[in-house]
Amino acid sequence: MTELLNSIILVTGANGGLGREFVRQALDRGAQKVYATARKPQDWDDPRIIPLALDVTDPASVAAAAEAANDTTVVVNNAGSGNRSRLLSITLSDLRSLYETNVFGPLTVAQTFAPVLAKNGGGSLVDIHSALSWVSTPSAYPSTKAAFWSLTNGLRIELAGQVTHVLGAHLGFADTRLTAGLDVPKEDPRDIVAAIYDGLEAGEHEVLADDATRKIKGKLSEPLEALYPQFAATPVEEQ
Numbered sequence: 406m407t408e409l410l411n412s413i414i415l416v417t418g419a420n421g422g423l424g425r426e427f428v429r430q431a432l433d434r435g436a437q438k439v440y441a442t443a444r445k446p447q448d449w450d451d452p453r454i455i456p457l458a459l460d461v462t463d464p465a466s467v468a469a470a471a472e473a474a475n476d477t478t479v480v481v482n483n484a485g486s487g488n489r490s491r492l493l494s495i496t497l498s499d500l501r502s503l504y505e506t507n508v509f510g511p512l513t514v515a516q517t518f519a520p521v522l523a524k525n526g527g528g529s530l531v532d533i534h535s536a537l538s539w540v541s542t543p544s545a546y547p548s549t550k551a552a553f554w555s556l557t558n559g560l561r562i563e564l565a566g567q568v569t570h571v572l573g574a575h576l577g578f579a580d581t582r583l584t585a586g587l588d589v590p591k592e593d594p595r596d597i598v599a600a601i602y603d604g605l606e607a608g609e610h611e612v613l614a615d616d617a618t619r620k621i622k623g624k625l626s627e628p629l630e631a632l633y634p635q636f637a638a639t640p641v642e643e644q
């Protein structure tokens with residue numbers, strides 16, 4: 406169980422749609438201080454919010470942030486990037502860059518902040534995944550979220566030794582810059598972040614933050630066609 410009251414939280418990608426909510430709602434729940442990190446940190450209107458430079462793809466920048474924020478008790482690994490290119494046409498250079506941001510970046514953050522969390526009593530690591538960790542679309546992005554999900558599960562086992570609580574949070578579509586231009590129903594980022602913080606404070610290891618995500622996870626034990634109906638055999642009467 407992680408009480409946010411009096412905690413000191415560091416959020417990556419804090420200028421983004423979910424990131425801003427992670428910053429604001431941490432304060433609403435009584436956090437003492439929030440490090441709002443970003444590649445280009447913005448000014449905030451609250452003295453409890455400390456803007457800090459952190460590019461998840463730059464290990465030196467992550468190390469400098471860990472030194473500056475060495476009182477952190479909760480790390481929210483939220484920064485991420487999208488790419489709708491198809492797997493058959495994305496360049497390996499673009500794919501590697503996506504993995505740098507969505508997979509190696511958050512792993513670098515976890516590795517670098519693990520000693521900080523240990524020093525401060527264990528604390529928590531919150532990793533932001535997706536319903537696309539479990540179901541793919543014709544694009545490169547889902548595989549990065551699947552890889553990150555698997556890393557989180559490994560990290561949970563490794564970090565148990567230092568009593569760091571690891572929460573993996575999954576969501577469908579939320580209304581942020583990442584989903585701009587997608588014509589689909591989208592959740593309010595405020596509701597998604599509230600569900601994730603509720604789960605964190607309840608001591609959960611995994612949060613499924615919306616109905617779409619719960620439905621997808623529920624289908625994982627069914628035949629593959631439940632997730633990919635386009636591959637279901639055509640019923641005989643329709644042939």
Ligand SMILES: NC(=O)c1ccc[n+]([C@@H]2O[C@H](COP(=O)([O-])OP(=O)(O)OC[C@H]3O[C@@H](n4cnc5c(N)ncnc54)[C@H](OP(=O)(O)O)[C@@H]3O)[C@@H](O)[C@H]2O)c1
Nearest residue numbers: 418420421422423460461483484485535578579581582583
């Ligand atoms: N929105 C959704 O529907 C949805 C669904 C499932 C999962 N997610 C996940 O939720 C997380 C937050 O996304 P969002 O929806 O809030 O999108 P967003 O508004 O685009 O925010 C993403 C943030 O990540 C930051 N970022 C990108 N590369 C970075 C880097 N190298 N170092 C540090 N920060 C970096 C961006 O910073 P800049 O401002 O500098 O570009 C941006 O502020 C992501 O991990 C995303 O994959 C979102």
